[in-house]
Amino acid sequence: MQAVASLRYGVIFKKAFSQPDIFTAFVKDILGIELDIDQVETEKSFPSPVGSIDSRFDLFAEDKTQRIIVDIQHRRYSDHYHCFLHYHCAALLEQGVTAKNYQPALEVYTIVILTSGDRHQRDMSQIDFDPKDRHGQGLGEIPHKILYLCPKYVNAETPEPWREWLLAIDDSLDEQVDETHYHKACVQKVLETIRKDTFTPQERARMKDEYSEEAWLQDKLGETLQQGLEQGLQQGLEQGRQEEKEEVALRLLAKGMEVALVAEVTGLPLEQVQSLSQ
Template sequence: MIEVIPLKYGTMFKRVFSQPKVFNQFAKDILGIELNITKVHTEYEYPEPIGFVRSRYDLFAEDAEQRIIVEIQHVKEEDFFDRFLYSHLISMVEQVSGFGEYCFDRTVYTIVVLTSVPRDGSINFSCAISDMSPVDEWGNKVSVYPHRLVFLSPRKVNEQTPPAVRKWLDFIADSLNGTVEESLYSEVLFQQMIEDIRKRTIDPNILSEIKDEAAWEKAKARFAREGREKWLEEGWEEGWEIGQEEGRKKGLEEGLEKGRKEGENKVLAQQRQTVIQAKQMGMEITAIATLVGLTESEVQEVLNQ
């Protein structure tokens, strides 16, 4: 058993899977296609924004014929499927952004690796594929484009998981508790990956990035868990108490209305504080909006005050 850095951390995942040999073999086993990738980009963005939201890809690579994007998702957000569908479609739309005809010269494959799953049981698969092929009234699939959006969930491996896919998911899942049983992976490529994530061989600078990422994940979880509860418990409770006191003095209806307003003000004040703290920690506007239940414009308005 070897101590490793879990592949749930984006820094480590990108360090391992950005290696061309690993990337090519991963794509071959997951998608069944041969690639000749010599360079894998991390945190890639298109030179010009496409659509209204700029997309950033954890891992991005393409050869002369086709393009592959690999994403890793640590924590499920409310817009989970929609967000990755958007990223997938943007890489298609980018090809026809000029004045020429509508034509996708390169095939777009997007692979999303989920190292955690929602508690509501909405994800109960190890491998799920969405493609662009329509189905006719007889149930026959009409092959139009081979574009594919693939979701992989290492924690949900089962007897139906394809063998070529399973070896990768088993490896990722095995790392998530911080250890790997190296004897289970005889292939040279996997032995190399084990060495790359081995805890005692990690560069101190990279380890620092991972520690920051781990601390940020804990902070996000704490915000999500405690933030709303605190607003409700403290804000509304305090407002209600004020309302009751005012009600005894000036009449129940007038007092409760004032209490309601006081409660709302308390909630808004705590909400504003959370927005500011989240921004100071480097959180994106979109994520802050999801966290506190505001629109992006409302979050920006708070930050501009």
């Protein structure tokens, strides 16, 4: 077993995946794209913010034909799908300043790593921008896409090229990995890069800052959920009406509570809560 720093921390993820050879190997396995780059930028932002919001990308690289963005996200937010859709669109629209028409010069791909999981419990979900006919067949006009990857939900159907990367990321979260389980050279390099005895004092300080911020947010979320639960249950018990139970369920789902737990708390059927979550 090897002691490592968790890849849930942005400073650690960026330390490992900002190495061009690791970044390009990861992108090739996930997207099937060969990148020609010699630099990966971290905390990338554009000189003129798009939509009056200064979007910052954890990892950002581009060659002559493709612009690749990789973001690491540990905390669950109710809007993380929308958040990274905005980031992706900002990277598209930023090209419009110099483009001759509305077609961006670079294809844009965004990979989001959700290390804490997601309420949908999928190993991968995708936003594909290509127009479809009424039979769902793509026209091959627009290549841009967003991939949301959840290492926690790797399963037998997860594509083989992805598996070792996602398993290694998930394995690192408890700060112990069995390095003998991994055979890809770049995955081994990631594990070597995040060994606990390789960090600078500055990197350790950044880790502590991230940990403290996360702990504070979790405390505040716990308080909010508890208040919502108490208020919602009291209303449900007093009113005893189906509409009130559904309102409570919607509030809890919006705060990120798992579907099964919402069903248990509200007494609504699991299928009904799943329908409300959609």
